[in-house]
Amino acid sequence: MSRFSVAVGEAWKDRRRLLLSWFALPLSLVAALLLGAIMMLALGANPITGYNALIVGAFDGSYALGSTAVRAAPLLLVAVGICVAFRANVFNIGGEGQLAMGGLASSATALALPNLPSIELIPLVLLAGAAGGAAWGAIPGAFKAYFNVNEILSTIMLNLVAVQIMNWLLAGPMVDKTQNSTYGLIPETRLLPRASWLPILIPNTQLHLGVLIAVVVAVGVWVLIYRTSFGFRIQAVGLSRDASRYAGMPVKRTMTLAMTISGAMCGLAGALLVFGSISHRMVTDGSLTGFTGSDGFNGIVVALFGALNPLWTIISAFLFGGLLVGGDALQVATGVPADMVTALEGLVVVFVVSLEYMRRRSRTTSSPSRRSRARPTEPVAPAESLVTADERSDP
Amino acid sequence: MTTPAASPSREGVPLLQMMGITKRFPGVVANDRVDFDVRSGEIHTLFGENGAGKSTLMRVLYGLYRPDEGEIQVNGAKVAITSPADAIRRGIGMIHQHFMLVDTLSVAENVALGEKSQRGPLTDLGRVSERIRELADTYRLNVDPQAIIWQLSVGERQRVEIIKALYRNVSLLVLDEPTAVLTPREVDELFVVLRQMTEGGRGLVFISHKIHEVLDISDRITVLRAGRNVGTIQSSEASRARLVELMVGRAVALESQPSKGTGGEVRLSVKDLHVKGDRGIEAVRGLSLEVSAGEIVGIAGVSGNGQRELSEAIAGLRTPLSGSIRLGDAELSAANPADARAAGLAYVPEERMRDGVVPFFTVAQNLLLVENRSRDYSRLGFLRTRAIRRHCQELISAFDVRTPSLDTPARNLSGGNIQKLIMARELSGSPQVLLVAQPTRGIDVGATRYIHERLVVQRDDGTAVLIISEDLDEIMTICDRVLVMYEGTIIGSADPRVNTREEIGMLMAGVKSAVPPLAGEPATASP
Numbered sequence A: 001m002s003r004f005s006v007a008v009g010e011a012w013k014d015r016r017r018l019l020l021s022w023f024a025l026p027l028s029l030v031a032a033l034l035l036g037a038i039m040m041l042a043l044g045a046n047p048i049t050g051y052n053a054l055i056v057g058a059f060d061g062s063y064a065l066g067s068t069a070v071r072a073a074p075l076l077l078v079a080v081g082i083c084v085a086f087r088a089n090v091f092n093i094g095g096e097g098q099l100a101m102g103g104l105a106s107s108a109t110a111l112a113l114p115n116l117p118s119i120e121l122i123p124l125v126l127l128a129g130a131a132g133g134a135a136w137g138a139i140p141g142a143f144k145a146y147f148n149v150n151e152i153l154s155t156i157m158l159n160l161v162a163v164q165i166m167n168w169l170l171a172g173p174m175v176d177k178t179q180n181s182t183y184g185l186i187p188e189t190r191l192l193p194r195a196s197w198l199p200i201l202i203p204n205t206q207l208h209l210g211v212l213i214a215v216v217v218a219v220g221v222w223v224l225i226y227r228t229s230f231g232f233r234i235q236a237v238g239l240s241r242d243a244s245r246y247a248g249m250p251v252k253r254t255m256t257l258a259m260t261i262s263g264a265m266c267g268l269a270g271a272l273l274v275f276g277s278i279s280h281r282m283v284t285d286g287s288l289t290g291f292t293g294s295d296g297f298n299g300i301v302v303a304l305f306g307a308l309n310p311l312w313t314i315i316s317a318f319l320f321g322g323l324l325v326g327g328d329a330l331q332v333a334t335g336v337p338a339d340m341v342t343a344l345e346g347l348v349v350v351f352v353v354s355l356e357y358m359r360r361r362s363r364t365t366s367s368p369s370r371r372s373r374a375r376p377t378e379p380v381a382p383a384e385s386l387v388t389a390d391e392r393s394d395p
Numbered sequence B: 001m002t003t004p005a006a007s008p009s010r011e012g013v014p015l016l017q018m019m020g021i022t023k024r025f026p027g028v029v030a031n032d033r034v035d036f037d038v039r040s041g042e043i044h045t046l047f048g049e050n051g052a053g054k055s056t057l058m059r060v061l062y063g064l065y066r067p068d069e070g071e072i073q074v075n076g077a078k079v080a081i082t083s084p085a086d087a088i089r090r091g092i093g094m095i096h097q098h099f100m101l102v103d104t105l106s107v108a109e110n111v112a113l114g115e116k117s118q119r120g121p122l123t124d125l126g127r128v129s130e131r132i133r134e135l136a137d138t139y140r141l142n143v144d145p146q147a148i149i150w151q152l153s154v155g156e157r158q159r160v161e162i163i164k165a166l167y168r169n170v171s172l173l174v175l176d177e178p179t180a181v182l183t184p185r186e187v188d189e190l191f192v193v194l195r196q197m198t199e200g201g202r203g204l205v206f207i208s209h210k211i212h213e214v215l216d217i218s219d220r221i222t223v224l225r226a227g228r229n230v231g232t233i234q235s236s237e238a239s240r241a242r243l244v245e246l247m248v249g250r251a252v253a254l255e256s257q258p259s260k261g262t263g264g265e266v267r268l269s270v271k272d273l274h275v276k277g278d279r280g281i282e283a284v285r286g287l288s289l290e291v292s293a294g295e296i297v298g299i300a301g302v303s304g305n306g307q308r309e310l311s312e313a314i315a316g317l318r319t320p321l322s323g324s325i326r327l328g329d330a331e332l333s334a335a336n337p338a339d340a341r342a343a344g345l346a347y348v349p350e351e352r353m354r355d356g357v358v359p360f361f362t363v364a365q366n367l368l369l370v371e372n373r374s375r376d377y378s379r380l381g382f383l384r385t386r387a388i389r390r391h392c393q394e395l396i397s398a399f400d401v402r403t404p405s406l407d408t409p410a411r412n413l414s415g416g417n418i419q420k421l422i423m424a425r426e427l428s429g430s431p432q433v434l435l436v437a438q439p440t441r442g443i444d445v446g447a448t449r450y451i452h453e454r455l456v457v458q459r460d461d462g463t464a465v466l467i468i469s470e471d472l473d474e475i476m477t478i479c480d481r482v483l484v485m486y487e488g489t490i491i492g493s494a495d496p497r498v499n500t501r502e503e504i505g506m507l508m509a510g511v512k513s514a515v516p517p518l519a520g521e522p523a524t525a526s527p
């Protein structure tokens, strides 16, 4: 190869890298949607009708936008929580359990204080939600920090425990006994005090205060991570426990706190699910995701989609919320089974993750410098990239 | 297997020729049209300041970086080396300063790693072990194929790396600062092996900052300055002064003769300390020492005699079995680095990449690692970006840390510049006690002098300085008092102005009566 063609080859590689890094997200979306279209065709539905319904349902008009934002708010909070934990090199898979605990704690608070005015009750229930989630995040955090218990295992187990506690409480001690059902009681609480409902910000939409709170929290967490000395320590601990310890940082406490904050975000999301709901009760259906609607897991996807940066996560949560809201509309318009919509969401995830993988590969092959200096004792990849979480090994 | 002597080909054609190699990184030209060649049977040394581009040039050769410009010829044929595997296929091996061995595997397994087994998918460890023994015999490299890597000392690990290269039958071997981590005796042994390796016609590239080693082992020496080749000379024509002049571009005096410290109140006092080492054996056995404000105390000794465990215990990174450590007014009992720092300790660790820096953090973030809570750099928990940047800018210019910017990740700095960064950070507070392990390991001669001067300034400001170093020259130059550590205790003390290198060397070898105990120092030697 002549020197010239080498240069051209390199330039082309650079171009490709650029394409991959800036268009990875839109590209993966388009790819997933194309595949979804083929699936719809196979099911005898018209994909154009379907996607039209999806976009209209999610983004057309203030009502649709409001619904999308409301659907996005808990996702955003969970995702932001994932970001915090990830910076400390802890992977929080416990969103489901933390959501449930947040929902329970906030509902119980509202039920116990029926006579408080909104201005006191709303902050209280939100704090209670955050506290419930925080407790459920602190446990695996502390176990990881102090006893080196793998957080992925412990958070998944705690999800199961939380769901069992929730199902028991909602079917037993907290159940609404006034309902008259011939088929047994629905596992739900009484109607929560009106003063605890999250106020609607824009009339004739569902857009409630929780959306604003979620966005403010996301920005706040960004500031916390990148502009405060506590955030600095979280990052340091996440990147090198040894160097942080040597520098005199309280490594274990920082890790535990990061997981606690992460849990608090998820718990707050749980409170939004309750007090921003249309029924204004805490409801489940006895299944694992009956209360959360899988937001604890979807939030992970949102966080990855948002490059684990709280600010990007705002956009990614909104898009993903749109997919969920529009998915319902798509289903109604085309009559495809609900599973089809779930599959579509899954496809987006798969494409995002694989494109990110390709992006990383192209980066490492065309500039080996990034890899070659990696010494055996360092984490393998910079924390910025999406798929690093599972590649990082724990000491 | 063929011996490498069979391959070096046409007469007069060098084994390796690198022509006009340019490698740029964001903000720096690490190699600027460098010409470099290695002949069969020679040891060719690369010499130059920290960040001059030595490692970069060798990484280009080993296929870790692709050059922006230039050409590489192996045995006269133009090649494009795209990966380390490719380099090894072409007979080029490299031993990095940070070894690339898998800790939990045996020597034989590490050597077999990445090699095709002759038994297809099955491993072939028996044959590998046999071959390792053969090579170990031929080159008198004392290595047990069955030993597990983590049990080995640094010197032993290096021998494993050499065996690995020999096993792959390389005809050109690059050794990037191999002697930085070795004891003087191990260096001598290494040099014997290196000489023997060239006899078969191999070519070696050697990198070191120690001029006496360079003059001792090299056939030719190439000096890099700021990425450029500023001269390739025969070792016989080289001298200390000439090399230094080439390296920095002007003549400089390297020897400094610092004044003697006065000494004051005791700042660090260790009594009857016992500390367990990594391998479960007691590494520090009843050690006592004292360091006063305004003096530099050096701990000399062959590495592996408990120095690392001692320093980690003082720094609060390792819990002692028994004994006491007093730092200023504070008694440090349980291992807690934060307590030690709060009591006024600054510590430059031996394991830079692991303990000293967060490799993915930027230069600025690494400089802030210790003081991130200080009032000067954070207000109400928020980082004061402007003040931080100003402070960092001052530090990197004061310590001559060569970096394209404050926002360059620390992992992209050259080895010596990472050490300077850590030094800058640790000296920037006003520590009561300064503990420095291997202060100038991997540091070029100019910067070494500068660091020594800074240590002396620190001492004159009233800091108690404790230096752990294997470099006897360093100890003799800057210390006011020398303690020799042997098998976990202080076997004796010496005055560098009175005692000779030989006397201290005897103590280091464990010969106790070599130096008569100095008056007024009964407590330092342990029972």
Ligand SMILES: Nc1ncnc2c1ncn2[C@@H]1O[C@H](COP(=O)(O)OP(=O)(O)OP(=O)(O)O)[C@@H](O)[C@H]1O
Residues within 6 Å of the ligand: A369, A370, A373, B025, B026, B028, B029, B030, B048, B049, B050, B051, B052, B053, B054, B055, B056, B057, B402, B403, B404, B411, B412, B413, B414, B415, B416, B417, B442
């Ligand atoms: N991967 C990289 N990314 C960016 N810059 C780099 C990278 N590797 C090296 N550099 C820069 O290139 C220059 C040369 O570095 P190199 O490691 O080759 O120096 P060196 O001569 O080996 O120094 P030392 O004696 O300190 O090891 C330095 O300025 C360094 O910061």
Ligand SMILES: [Mg+2]
Residues within 6 Å of the ligand: B054, B055, B056, B176, B414, B415, B416
């Ligand atoms: Mg180097």
